[in-house]
Amino acid sequence: MALFSKNDKSGIDKAKSKASLMPKRKVKKIRKVAKRENTGNTFGSQPVDFGKFVYLPEGYENFFIFLYILIVPYITGLIFLFFFVAKTNVTNFTSMDLTTFFVVWAIGYEIVAAILLILIFYSAFRFKPKTRKPQTRQKHQDNSAFPKTYRFD
Numbered sequence: 001m002a003l004f005s006k007n008d009k010s011g012i013d014k015a016k017s018k019a020s021l022m023p024k025r026k027v028k029k030i031r032k033v034a035k036r037e038n039t040g041n042t043f044g045s046q047p048v049d050f051g052k053f054v055y056l057p058e059g060y061e062n063f064f065i066f067l068y069i070l071i072v073p074y075i076t077g078l079i080f081l082f083f084f085v086a087k088t089n090v091t092n093f094t095s096m097d098l099t100t101f102f103v104v105w106a107i108g109y110e111i112v113a114a115i116l117l118i119l120i121f122y123s124a125f126r127f128k129p130k131t132r133k134p135q136t137r138q139k140h141q142d143n144s145a146f147p148k149t150y151r152f153d
Contacts, residue, residue: 043127074101077108 050056056064081104086093098104 041129043124070105073108073112074105075108076111077104077106080107080111 050061050065054064054068078098081096081098082088082093086096
C-alpha cells in the first residue's frame with residue numbers, strides 16, 4: 001500500500017507550502033563579499049617584483065633579464081659537468097667538448113628550473129594570508145525560520 005495515491009498530492013503540497021514560507025536569501029550579496037575577501041589574500045594573487053631577487057637597473061630590465069637567461073644556466077651547466085661528470089678532475093673537464101653551448105645551457109637550465117620550482121613550492125607552503133580586518137556585523141531582525149549562526153574564525 002502506498003502512502004500517497006496518484007490522485008492525492010496533499011503530502012507534496014504541504015511540503016511545497018512549508019518551503020515557500022521561508023524567506024529568500026540574497027545570493028548576489030554573499031558572492032560579492034566572498035570575492036572581496038579573496039582578493040590579494042592568496043599566494044598566486046600577490047605581486048612579484050624581480051628587482052628583489054636579481055640586479056635590474058631601471059631602463060635596462062629587459063637587457064639584464066636576457067643576460068640572466070643566457071648566462072646563469074650556462075654557468076650552472078658548467079659547474080654540474082665539472083663536479084658530477086668530470087668528478088672535479090681538471091684534465092677530464094678540459095678534455096670534454098664544451099663548444100656545444102646549447103647542450104651545456106640545457107643541462108644548466110634544467111637544474112635552475114628545478115631549483116626555482118622547489119623554492120616556489122617552499123614559499124607557497126610557508127605563505128600566510130594577510131589577516132583581514134574584523135567586519136562589523138549588521139543587525140538583522142530575528143527570523144524564526146533560520147537558526148542563529150556564529151562564525152568562529
